[in-house]
Every structure is written in C-alpha cells, then in structure tokens.
Amino acid sequence: MPLNILDYDPYLEPFKDDLSLRLFEFARTKKRLLGVDGSLVDFANGYKYFGFQQESKHWTFREWAPNAKKAWLVGDFNNWENNYELKQAYGGTWEISVPGLLPVGSKVKIKLLLPTGEVVYRVPSYIMYALPNENHGLDGVITQPKYEWKNKSPKLSEAPLIYEAHIGISTEEYKINSYKEFTRDVLPRIKKDGYNTIQLMAIMEHPLYASFGYQVSNFFAISSRFGQPEDLMELIDKAHGLGLQVLLDVVHSHAVKNIEDGLNYFDGTENQYFHEGERGNHPAWKTKLFNYGKDEVLHFLLSNLKFWLDIYHFDGFRFDGVTSMLYHDHGLGTAFTDYSKYFSLNTDVEAVTYLMLANELTHLFNPSATTIAEDMSAMPGMALPISAGGIGFDYRLSMGIPDFWIKQLKEKTDNSLDLLSLWWELTTRRPGEKNIGYSESHDQALVGDKTLMMWLANEEIYWNMDINSQSLIIDRAIALHKLIRLITFSLAGEGYLNFMGNEFGHPEWLDFPREENHDDFQHARRQWSLADNENLRFKYLLAFDQAMLNLEHDFKFLESTDPVQQLWIKDSDKLLAYKKGQLVFVFNFHPSYEQKLQLQFSKKPELIFDSDDQKFGGFGPRSSFGWSKGTLNLILEPRTAMVFKIK
Structure with missing residues (x-):
C-alpha cells in the first residue's frame, strides 16, 4: 500500500519505516482476526x-x-x-x-x-x-428495548456544527435531567440555534456522576440515571427528524477501576481486559487501561462501536482520550516538539492499530458516519485515510485553541494580544487533515476553571448583565466574547463545536453534586432562562451565535476547497483581514482606537454581518465602509468585526 501521507507532508520521509509499520500492523491484525475473506462488520457482532x-x-x-x-x-x-x-x-x-x-x-x-x-x-x-x-x-x-424508528439519519450538506451536550445538566432545575426532558426541551433549542450535530456526553454507564461520564463501567449500557433505552432511542430519532446528526462521546481509552460494577478483575484476573501491572493503570486518571493487542479485547471494543451504531442509530463518534491511547506515557509531560516524538518506542502501536480498525469498522458500517479524535499531541496522519497511511479519523479537535484563549485572558492584557501567534494557532493544520475548531468546550467549564465569559466578566456577570446597566467590564466582555467566537469559528477548522450554554455566555463553572459540595446541584444545570430573558444581555450573545452559524448555512465556507487568504495583518494596530470562500472577515481587536484599512477587490463587497450591531449587544452600526474604484475603505471601531460577501 503506497504511503500517500508523504505527499501531504514530505517532512515525514525520515519516518517512512514507522509509517509502513503502522500499515503492516493494521493489515497483519486484520488478517489474524478475519482470516482471508472475513468481514470486519461481521467480526464485530x-x-x-x-x-x-x-x-x-x-x-x-x-x-x-x-x-x-x-x-x-x-x-x-x-x-x-x-x-x-x-x-x-x-x-x-x-x-x-x-x-x-x-x-x-x-x-x-x-x-x-x-x-x-x-x-x-x-x-x-x-x-x-x-x-x-x-x-x-x-x-x-435484563432489557429488550422495542422502538419503532421513524426517521432516517440526515445527510449534512455543510460543515459539522456540533453542540456538545450532557443530558444530566441540561435542566435549570436542581436535579438530574432525563432523556425525555432533553428531547422535549433542549432539542428544539439546538435546532433553532442553528447547530446540525449533537455530541452526547456521559451516555455509557458510569457509577460516579461527577466523572462526567469518563469512567465507564458498563460499555453496552446507557446511563440509567437519565432514563430507559427507548428514551434514548426516541431522542436520537427525533433529532434525526429535526435534521440533526447525533455523535456519541465514546470512551475506549480507559475504564473505571470498580470491580463488581465493571470489567476490572472480572474473572479474577488482572489481564482479562487490561494490561498487567503498572501498564494497566493510568497514573493520572487512576483508571484501567485496555490491552489493545489482545484479540478478545479488540472483539469487545469493536463490537461496542457497532452496537452503538446499529442499536441506537448514532451517526459516529468523538473518541475521548486518544492521546492517552497513543503513547505508553499517555502524553503526560511530553512536549511534542518534533516528529521523532511520535515515532518512537513510546508509541503504542497496538493502540494505533485499534484506532485504525475502529475507524474502518465505523465507516464500513455507515459510510456517512463521522469520527473525531481528541488528540492533544497532533499525531501525524490522525485525520488522513488509512489508505494514505493515516489513522482514519474524519476530523481532529483543534485542542490548542481553547488553551490559547484561556492563557490570553488569564495572563495577558488586551493590548498584548499577538495577532501573528493567533493567526498561526488558528490556521496551522496537519497537511490534508480536517479539524473541528472551538474556543471552549466542557473542559474549560469544569470546576477549577471558568468559561470564557466568566474570565471576561467575573463577578460583574451577576450584577450588570441587564440591558439598562452601564458597565465597561460587561461591554468589553460581550465584545470580546463575540470576536473570540467569530474568529475561531471562521478560522480554526473545517467544522465547529460549542458546549451547551456557552453560546449565550453561560456564567460560572461546572461542578457535579458530590460529597465535597454536599451534593449541591447549583453548578450542575443550565440556566436557559438567562438567554430567554428579554431584560438580560445574554440574549444578545445567543442572537450573535445564531447569526454566526447562519454564515455557514448560507455560504458553506468552512469546508471550502479554497485556502484561507490573509489580506492584512498588523499586530500594532490589532487589525486582521482574511478571505475564506466567498467571505471576507475584518477584525479590530484594539481595545481603544478605531482603525482604518483599505482592501482591493474587483467588485464591490456586500456587508452581511457586523458584530457591533445593536441586536448583538453592540453600539452600532458604528463602523463604516466606502467603495471607490476597486478599493474598500474601512473604519472599524474598537473590538468589532465585519463580514463581507464577495460578489
């Protein structure tokens, strides 16, 4: 099989043997599992x-x-x-x-x-x-769910716009929400907001609610705390009826240590499903690690993937903890500064092989399925086809971008925003690979951290978010929240992800009821009423998010084959302009000064989006533009952005 990955990235040439080994082990394992004529789809039964x-x-x-x-x-x-x-x-x-x-x-x-x-x-x-x-x-x-499916999975004609959701915290009430209530109350919100894909967290059964679903005990069981199997089937079916695809946040990177509840020491041996000794224990997560070199374990995990696709009609997977799977040290403390770090004795070739098998199975069973890798290390070829020498995911998460924003807000001033570094962070990809961009996910909302809006507004969010209040802190927070999301949305990937509630600047952090907080639900819920209240400014951020997503609905630019074109960047002015697809984006990140800019076009561009619009909580339209003899003359107010359509 040719190593086409080298055509994408010639710098991988010194590691040709390692890439060949990747393909060899994949082919060898398939032959061992399936024989000459066997089918991976039939194997995973x-x-x-x-x-x-x-x-x-x-x-x-x-x-x-x-x-x-x-x-x-x-x-x-x-x-x-x-x-x-x-x-x-x-x-x-x-x-x-x-x-x-x-x-x-x-x-x-x-x-x-x-x-x-x-x-x-x-x-x-x-x-x-x-x-x-x-x-x-x-x-x-013992359960034998019976459900009459009414809707087929929709086919997306645009980039995936993913709404990351957790059933349990999706209510405003002080309780654990249910599949049925999510279907009734939250699905319509997701559809109205403009997202086309839902990514469901914490579905696989996990004994500890506070683990966020990432310490799984029963891999074929749904979380009973949310309801019955038929309830989840109905949720997915109705999502499909609304034109929404549904992805499962699948956890095959580790398992809970619990013995009676889960797989640990299931038959009295440590090595039935997991590695023996220290290799079988995750040093940071205190969980068990699968032995991906064991045929019975491969059979179990691959059958698990097909089960969720077949029985529950999920449309694909976001694979959690991929970095932990890829390396014997789980990526802990390793700086992936050069390619040699990816192809070394530290690389778990058996885990790489499993991920390749998982992707092939998923796409064989459902050619329209989507697979996304959560990999912080940026392993080369993660989102390239197996036939090209890749691992076979459709997308990788742009995981460095949320860290960039949090670091900027925590440690730096607005004046110190480095546009060149920002541009590099948002646009640098592994050659030929597609990314899902996001400015924040559930990770940034967990206790010990804060959402972007909380970093921007802090305690002012409690007192000055009403539409009649005057607060420079809130004005700044709303303006930057919009700019951060728009530039990330438009530049950071070929798809986009948002965590539930962040679209309207949900306050505070996430903390599940547990012994340490006296089983308090205060931070384990979503305050939808904030966005619905006409007297609060959260509604402006929601309106902005909806209008932002409409740019993809209308112009389908995220997966445009035309490369992004930088038109202007000047760090001292905090001014940036670029073209992607039919659209031109212009940003003024300066906190104090309006900025002037001239851009050359053959035809007069049409203004279609202004972050400073009053319906988005702005003060405008204040920015202005004029057109003369092929020149677009722009004056942008501080902390504003404009989007133009090129005719």
Missing part, C-alpha cells in the same frame, strides 16, 4: 452473541470468563439461587439456554467460582442496562 439473546423458543446467555471454574446466572427472577448453572464452551465462554421468554426487567448478575475458591458476583459485560443497588454498586437489568 459480539453484542449479538454474548449477553442475553431471545431466540424463537428459548433464550440464551453467554459470558466470557476464561479463568472461572464454574458460573451461574443469578437474579431476582430465580431468587438469586444457583439453579441456572452455565456450561463451559469454547475459548473461556460460558453459556446457558433456557426455554421460553427472557425475564425482562429482572435484576441479574453472573456468579463465578474462581480457582482460589473465591465466589464473586459481576455485572454481565454485555448488559444493556444497570441500576444502582443498596450496596452502592450496580445490578444488571
């Missing part, structure tokens, strides 16, 4: 074999526990007794076949006798639903 399966006249249950000496299926359907003993089958699998119908709704566990004589109880690994029990653990629940 674990969820159709393991767990509970209803046949025509009987039901079966199967579990993989190779270290066990005996196994029983116990639950409230048989009074937790030992009368459902499983038989040992091939490859460490245990199974039982029972006449009749599945005891749907019964709480269940698998009981295992270990070689040591110890008896342990485990939640079945392929369980689709689990509920908390009185021992602060989880019990599996």
